[in-house]
Amino acid sequence: GQPMLRVEDLAVRYVTPTGTIDALKGVSFELGREKLGIVGESGSGKSTLGRALLKLIPSSARITAKRLEFMGRDLRGLSEAEMRLVRGRQISMILQDPKFSLNPIMRAGDQILEALTIHGEARGRAGRRRVIDILKAVRIRDPERVYNAYPHELSGGMGQRVMTAMMLVTNPLLLIADEPTSALDVTVRMQVLAIIDDLVTQRGMGLIFISHDLNLVGSFCDRILIMYGGRVVESCRASELQNCTHPYTRGLLQSLPSIEHPREVLPTLKRDPAWLRGA
Ligand code: ATP
Ligand code: MG
Known part of the structure; x- marks a missing residue:
């Protein structure tokens, strides 16, 4: 079918008091109902790319693109009010730092309800029911308790699940997940990832998954973009990762197993994530 997202020659330039930073340059790709991993070292422009797709970058920054289309609609000319309707409803993004994403003085369930x-x-009783349903969908066993909890009462993994629930409750077509790298331990990270992976697959959504970890991304995404210095240096199918030729990609592949993902954890995700689900 038609790709849902079409990006051609996307560039982002940050303007700061000390100079300009070309955080993205000449980025082009298309995305269907598939899982796309974006991998690259710190500062390579991954978060900037995710945010640029939603025009969530500082007003001092400049975004340019030959094409920036979602479901056949040109996003470039949309006003802030029009973009707000796209965000959350059609494209959701889990931001890299969840601390800034959940309101500390609002109950978790009410925040999800607010997104609706x-x-x-939906509002009122029907809204509450949808919130409970989505909490169940992210495998929270005691949704009533979590609904009434404040963010500080939730563990890191639960906080991530609440974030995921909040981002999916409006049934978006595309989820952008900017993975927090150090906040969660390996097991909890893999649980959250398995939940996202399952929901995206069940709902036939598109996923853009941003990570430092090529092996993690290779284990569940369909396709991978490798970023370096604000550019996409390689694009390949995850199944063909071993044939990637760019020296930077080779370097990322060889630096395995990473400390964060010991070898024994990774292959399990693709083969049988069931052990993660019961948790
Ligand atoms: P990380 O893996 O550490 O999250 P990243 O790949 O997500 O890194 P970005 O956050 O997109 O990288 O940053 C790309 C470049 O743009 C970096 O040089 C960064 O310092 C710069 N940058 C990011 N946000 C801003 C901003 N708001 N103002 C100025 N420069 C910024
Ligand atoms: Mg980032």
Whole structure:
């Protein structure tokens, strides 16, 4: 079918008091209902790319593109008000730092409910039911307790699940997940990842998954973009990762197993994530 997202020659330039930073240059790709991993070292432009797709970058920054289309619609000319309707409802993004994403003085369930009411989807009793349903969908066993909890009362993994629930409750077509790298331990990270992977697959959504970890991304994404210095240096199918020729990609592949993902954990995800689900 038609790709849902079409990006051609995307560039982002940050303007700071001390100079300009070309954080993205000449980025082009298409995305269907598939899982796309974006991998690269710190500062390579991954978060900037995710945010640029939603035009969530500082107003002092400049975004340019020959094409930036979602479901056949040109996002370039949309106003902030129009973009707000795209965000959350059609494209959701889990930000890299969840600390800034959950409101500390609001109950978890009410925050998810707010995501629904902002988009005019459901309120009151029906809204509450949808929140409980989505909490169950992210495998929270005691949704009533989590609904009433404040963010500081939740473990890191639970906080991530609540974030995931909040991002998926409006049934977006595309989820962008900017993975927090150090906040969660390996097992919890893999649990959250398995939940995202399953929901995206069940719902036939598109996923853009941002990570430092090529092996992790290679284990569940369909396709991978390798970024370096604001550019996409290689694009390949995950199944063909071993044939990637760019020296930077080779370097990323050889630096394995990473400390964060010991070898024994990784292959399990693709083969049988069931052991993660029961948790
Ligand atoms: P990490 O893996 O550490 O999250 P990243 O690949 O997500 O890194 P970005 O955050 O996209 O990288 O940053 C790309 C470049 O743009 C870096 O040089 C960064 O310092 C710069 N940058 C990012 N955000 C801003 C901003 N708001 N203002 C100025 N420069 C920025
Ligand atoms: Mg980042």
